[in-house]
Amino acid sequence: MIGMVNLVAGSRVAPELIQDGFTPETVAVEAARLLTDSDLRLRTKAALGEVRARLGGEGASRRAAEIVLETAHSGRRTVS
Numbered sequence: 001m002i003g004m005v006n007l008v009a010g011s012r013v014a015p016e017l018i019q020d021g022f023t024p025e026t027v028a029v030e031a032a033r034l035l036t037d038s039d040l041r042l043r044t045k046a047a048l049g050e051v052r053a054r055l056g057g058e059g060a061s062r063r064a065a066e067i068v069l070e071t072a073h074s075g076r077r078t079v080s
Contacts, residue, residue, distance in 0.1 A: 005051050013047040 001007055003016045015030045017023075034041050056063065 005048065008051045008054055009047055011047070013044060013051065 001012065001016065003014055005013050006016065017026050034044065
């Protein structure tokens with residue numbers, strides 16, 4: 001596995017269409033599967049929800065950015 005969502009999940013959540021496997025046809029097949037297979041769609045949504053929770057849930061990127069800014073500002077020296 002090389003896709004970030006799959007790595008975080010520890011299982012195949014999303015298809016990994018890389019190099020020669022990434023064609024209009026394979027993208028269309030995978031998209032059609034999600035649109036027509038309600039069980040697959042529900043399992044995928046649930047797995048993506050678990051990935052989101054593992055990454056800190058809603059607002060995680062904002063919290064991370066705030067921590068980075070706080071850290072940067074606390075170490076900033078003013079030049080006189």
